[in-house]
Amino acid sequence: MKILFVLYEGMTALDAVGPYEVLARLPGAEVHFVGAARGPVGTDAGIRLVVDSTFDDHPTTDLVLVPGTAQLRLVTERSVLHEWLSGLQTTWTTSVCTGSLALGAAGLLDGRRATTHWAALDRLSRYGAVPVAERVVFDGNTATAAGVSAGIDFALTLAGRLAGDLVGQGIQLGIEYDPRPPYSIADAPAELVELVRSAAVVA
C-alpha cells in the first residue's frame, strides 16, 4: 500500500507526522514524502522535514495526505500541487487541517462533506464543499481531518477501516494514544477563542 505525504515550505509539521506515525505502521505500508523538489523543507515553527521524491515521480498512489498551514495562500495558491492532485490516480484522497483547502482548490471537494481547522471552516464552501464541524469527515474516497492534532484520530479511524479494528487498536496501543488533554476546548473563554482564531489562520 503506497502512501504519499505531501510536504511543503511553511506547512505545520504535526499535520503530517501525526498521521504518518499511524499509517506507516499499517501492514505493507510503503511511505513517501513528496514535494515540488527533493530536500529539506522548513515548517511553520522551525523543524525541517525531508522531501524524498517529487510530484512527477508519483502519477498513482493508494493514499495521499495533504497537511495544512496557518498561511492559507500556501494551500490555496499552489498551482503545482493542485495540478498534481487533480490528475493523481488514488484510492484515498485525504487532508489534515487547512490541507483540505488544497483539495478544494484542486476541485476535489465539489459537493462533498469536508472539514478543516475550526478557524477556517467557513472557507471550504468557496470550493463547493459542505463544511462539517466534526473531527474526522469521510465522504466517498475523501477523508478530511480538523485542525493539526485531529490527524491522529483520522489516521487511526482510517487504519481500522483499511486493515480492521484489531490493527487500528494495536497501532493505538503502540503509540499509547490514551489522551489526557490538560484543558477543555469546549470551556475556552470566548476572548481566547477569538484571539486564537485571528492567529490560527492568515489569508
Added chain:
Amino acid sequence: MKILFVLYEGMTALDAVGPYEVLARLPGAEVHFVGAARGPVGTDAGIRLVVDSTFDDHPTTDLVLVPGTAQLRLVTERSVLHEWLSGLQTTWTTSVCTGSLALGAAGLLDGRRATTHWAALDRLSRYGAVPVAERVVFDGNTATAAGVSAGIDFALTLAGRLAGDLVGQGIQLGIEYDPRPPYSIADAPAELVELVRSAAVVA
C-alpha cells in the same frame, strides 16, 4: 526561552514533533534540533528530520527533550548523548516515551519518579528511577511522558506551568487538541496487548 529537541537515527518522529508543535508556540520560544552531527536523520518509520546544531553547540539551555525509540539500545547505549546530557546546564530535563531511558542512563533519574512507554516501564528501575504508570510525570525539574503521543499532553501541561493556563489552553485551541480516539486502550484484548508489547520495544 531556549528549547532543544534531541534528534537521532532510529528515533520515533512523533515523540519530538508532538511536543515541538506545542512548545514552539510558547511566547519567546527559540527552538533547536540537536544531534551528534548536522543534517538529516532517518526515523524508525521513514520520515527524515533535520539536525540543525550539534551537542557541542549547546552547553546550556532552558529545556531539553529526548524522544524515544522502539530500539532501546539507541537510548541506553548512546554514550555521546549521555555525556552531553549529564553535563548540560538546563532548567527542565524532559523526555517522551523511551527517551527517559536515556535520561536514566545519563544518571539523571536516580531516585526520581519517571515514566516511559508502557511496554518498557519496568526498565526504568535499572537506573534507580521510580517507575510510575502515569501519562505525564513531573519530579523536580524532570518531566517524563509515556509512549509516543503522550508527548502532546506533557507539552501542554508544561506550557501551562511555564506560561500560565491561558497560554496552555490557547495553544491547545490552536492545534485543535480535542481528541476522539476511535478505540479504548483500556479495553484492548489481552492477546493484542501482548502482541504489541513484544513489538513495541526491542532490546
